[in-house]
Amino acid sequence: MTRDTAGAALDAVEAVLPPQRPVALHEPTLRGKEWEYVKECLDSGWVSTVGSFVTRFEQELAAYCGVRHAIAAVNGTAALHVAMMVAGVRAGDEVIVPALTFVGTVNAISYCGAIPHFSDVDRETLGLDPKGLARYLDKVTIRQGDVTINRETGRIVRALVMMHTFGHPGHTSALADICKARSIVFVEDAAEAIGSRRDGCHVGASGLVSCLSFNGNKIVTTGGGGAVLTNDADLARRARHLTTTARVPAGWEFDHDEVGYNYRLPNINAAMGCAQLEALPALLAAKRRLAEQYQAAFDTLAGVQFISEPPDTESNYWLCALLFDDPAQRDRFLEISNAKGIQTRPPWRPMHHLPMYAECPRMPLNLTEDLVRRIANIPSSPFLAPS
Numbered sequence: 213m214t215r216d217t218a219g220a221a222l223d224a225v226e227a228v229l230p231p232q233r234p235v236a237l238h239e240p241t242l243r244g245k246e247w248e249y250v251k252e253c254l255d256s257g258w259v260s261t262v263g264s265f266v267t268r269f270e271q272e273l274a275a276y277c278g279v280r281h282a283i284a285a286v287n288g289t290a291a292l293h294v295a296m297m298v299a300g301v302r303a304g305d306e307v308i309v310p311a312l313t314f315v316g317t318v319n320a321i322s323y324c325g326a327i328p329h330f331s332d333v334d335r336e337t338l339g340l341d342p343k344g345l346a347r348y349l350d351k352v353t354i355r356q357g358d359v360t361i362n363r364e365t366g367r368i369v370r371a372l373v374m375m376h377t378f379g380h381p382g383h384t385s386a387l388a389d390i391c392k393a394r395s396i397v398f399v400e401d402a403a404e405a406i407g408s409r410r411d412g413c414h415v416g417a418s419g420l421v422s423c424l425s426f427n428g429n430k431i432v433t434t435g436g437g438g439a440v441l442t443n444d445a446d447l448a449r450r451a452r453h454l455t456t457t458a459r460v461p462a463g464w465e466f467d468h469d470e471v472g473y474n475y476r477l478p479n480i481n482a483a484m485g486c487a488q489l490e491a492l493p494a495l496l497a498a499k500r501r502l503a504e505q506y507q508a509a510f511d512t513l514a515g516v517q518f519i520s521e522p523p524d525t526e527s528n529y530w531l532c533a534l535l536f537d538d539p540a541q542r543d544r545f546l547e548i549s550n551a552k553g554i555q556t557r558p559p560w561r562p563m564h565h566l567p568m569y570a571e572c573p574r575m576p577l578n579l580t581e582d583l584v585r586r587i588a589n590i591p592s593s594p595f596l597a598p599s
């Protein structure tokens with residue numbers, strides 16, 4: 213009898229991984245100046261939302277990502293919420309978003325009182341499929357003055373949020389063109405994609421506004437944290453205002469001119485972030501090495517493939533992933549790998565399967581439905597692969 217694909221896939225993963233068990237899906241790597249910088253905060257008393265590390269972190273992030281402005285926030289979801297607000301998303305608007313994403317992308321739309329409109333992804337990027345989306349929008353929307361309206365619901369399609377799945381850069385320019393032709397605001401959820409590039413440009417710089425996450429499972433972590441990125445100075449000012457309870461300078465008095473949010477990243481977290489950014493090139497190189505070893509281990513296997521970076525892109529390989537031909541083999545692989553202490557998992561439940569989003573407008577989501585049954589994420593921490 214021939215070995216099943218699940219068993220062969222587990223052997224291939226084990227051939228790459230070091231022998232210690234358990235192995236987590238993605239662990240933080242804290243081998244740089246994290247202790248030193250955090251201690252500096254504790255020693256100086258600058259532990260909260262004012263302090264030199266926050267400003268330094270923002271400047272270094274902007275420079276690294278090739279954008280003019282970065283505004284640090286308490287987490288990626290808060291950053292996305294602010295991005296939606298400054299993008300002009302209002303109650304009753306619709307926002308195009310992939311059905312294959314983390315729930316935070318979609319929740320940020322809901323926080324504005326807007327309605328997510330789910331769109332399908334393509335195999336090449338695992339992100340929004342521009343060709344299918346353009347055809348679909350031509351069918352279901354109509355231009356009215358300077359906005360695009362959903363014919364069926366009568367609502368304005370205000371914005372589109374693309375997401376760079378597992379760190380693989382999506383079709384930024386094709387999606388930007390789709391938005392531009394329809395006066396739809398283009399936003400990028402680059403939460404998973406720090407260090408990823410398409411045609412040499414860092415992701416998150418094509419949209420009007422974008423966001424990053426520094427959650428504990430991301431490549432760069434501040435414990436919890438996020439950032440809004442934009443090239444627009446007015447938008448940056450407004451984002452900063454909204455994250456700092458809409459405070460206006462008024463001598464020793466507190467003054468606030470609108471409903472703001474307490475979303476600013478504390479200095480102590482930013483201190484970690486500064487140390488993590490110093491380590492980022494080494495982290496990315498280590499992750500690429502791991503991806504190459506997985507790729508080689510899966511090259512000759514039938515029934516399953518390692519998902520590699522899309523053409524013309526450089527992925528950060530945040531979460532490495534396998535694509536099985538047969539969903540039953542994927543399920544079996546998840547079972548036997550986790551039983552052995554190797555943490556693997558399926559992608560997120562697609563958004564339209566969640567009870568609060570089941571009734572939202574959507575296009576046919578055939579590839580999303582197919583991929584979520586066949587993908588498995590495998591251990592992806594930097595330095596799992598020997599150098």
Ligand SMILES: *Cc1c(COP(=O)(O)O)cnc(C)c1O
Pocket residue numbers: 287288289290292313314316317375401403404425426427437438
């Ligand atoms: C991690 C992540 C976020 C933000 O998550 P936080 O935990 O709030 O920092 C948003 N979108 C996607 C796609 C993510 O993976």
